[in-house]
Amino acid sequence: MPKKNVGLIGCGTIGTHLALAIESRTIVNASLVGLFDGVDSNAKSLQSKLKSSPEVHPDFNSFIDSPADIIIEAASQEAVRKFGKPIIEASKDLMIMSVGALADATFLTELLDLAAVRKGRSKIYVPTGAIAGIDAIRSVKHLLDSITLTTTKSPKALAGAPFFATREVNLDIITKVTEIYEGPAAEAVKLFPANVNVAAVLSLAGVGADKTKVRVVVDPQATTNQHEIVAKGRFGDIKITVNNVTTPGNPKTSFLAVLSAIECLRSICNDALRVGS
Template sequence: MLKIGIIGCGFIGGQICRAVDKGEVEAELYGLCDSSVVKALDLAASLNTCKPQYMEIEKLVRNVDLVVECASQAAVRFIVPEALKAGCDVMVLSVGALADKALREELFRLAKEHNCKLYFPSGAVVGIDGLNSASSAGISSVTLTTRKPPSGLKGAPFIVEHGIELEKIDTEIVVFEGPASEAVKAFPANVNVAATISLAGIGFERTKVKVIADPSLSRNVHEIAVEGDFGRFSARVENFPSPENPKTSYLAALSAISALKKMVNPFQIGT
């Protein structure tokens, strides 16, 4: 049975743990790690059948088959190389970290050297299957438009650096427009989906991102538009924000759970 370690015990990490605890994912939840020991212990205590241990990263990666990273972009730089060097497969949720070309190349090299797999769930968007298929031919353009309630952008580096007063926004406004390489740094907790789309499609520099603050919204909206040799398609999803963190869409957690199910199931559906 697949032995899993979770690093990051926030909303997504908690949802994954509960899915394993309920038997929705046939795997062993072996260990938890978080910058807050209390948070990790509280999550472990809330589970009914699984009894994961709290472990430091160095011990965790030596004892599991798969590390699930749901901590932060900053944490990816340390966590993922350590796991790969220990021979662990890794599921990366903070995909925006891979906008850094040097880090991306290092992780791909380590995965190959140590015969490991890197998994990137679809996250809070739909259409990744189509994008993967389209990339087998030629893609001319990929555009992601993200609309969020202003509160969902609170604390983003771009918002802070430009002194944007979110509470004063009373009508839809474009707060950012540029390549995915810049978007994932400007909004690290908001547009990890831009990184996933970039990896699946035409890269971080050619993927265009627009971020809109819309006070009329109660949901996080992501729209993808793709054109290429295959033709064109668009996909739109309206996500409920997680009750614990408005920057995170509930679908992001469900995507990680679905990816885990796909890994352990004997059959595969979709691209």
């Protein structure tokens, strides 16, 4: 398998772990060639931690001209909306972490149409992120009657979400386990963009972002980020609960999401045999 040149958009929590995984050869057959971050100092700070010294690009135009074969987005939904299409147009593969951006059906169709026009020269990869069981949901998607994701997090993990700008919910005074939101994944990813990317992953695997239901629950005592998937249909039912420790320095990002990103890239770069994907 030829070695993959990797470019990274977003040099925060997930980006840093991915870069270090390439550097330590946890991911083999990959070379990190370019870094880009909206906050230049974040890219420079990551570069300083790496012996390989990938180039820091001051803007996207310079970044996209780098010799990367695959671009990893570990930045924000906005970054996917802004850079997704130009990456496909440049015939590069794209791995997306801010999957919430793909819950917008129009944007998703445009991105996939573009990839189709490029005649398979670009592939789009979506790691399973902070949840499990996506293989099973994909298998039963034609038989699903209902699918619900219940995400339970601490106030610290949910703080700052756009949801709180428009609703009268005060995280500081919640003292017991409280459901604060229920709605379709298409809406949930906009209200909680840094918390329920997994709802978009579930939607892509199953019945889409309008039919996938999301509940967000605040637990003041929570020490983990919990995602529970309940799916029902003619196949029977599936219930999967994942209790994720958070990533040091970022209570919003589950450590499983970091591990899933590393495993996805490792598999793309190195595996002739893919199990469960």
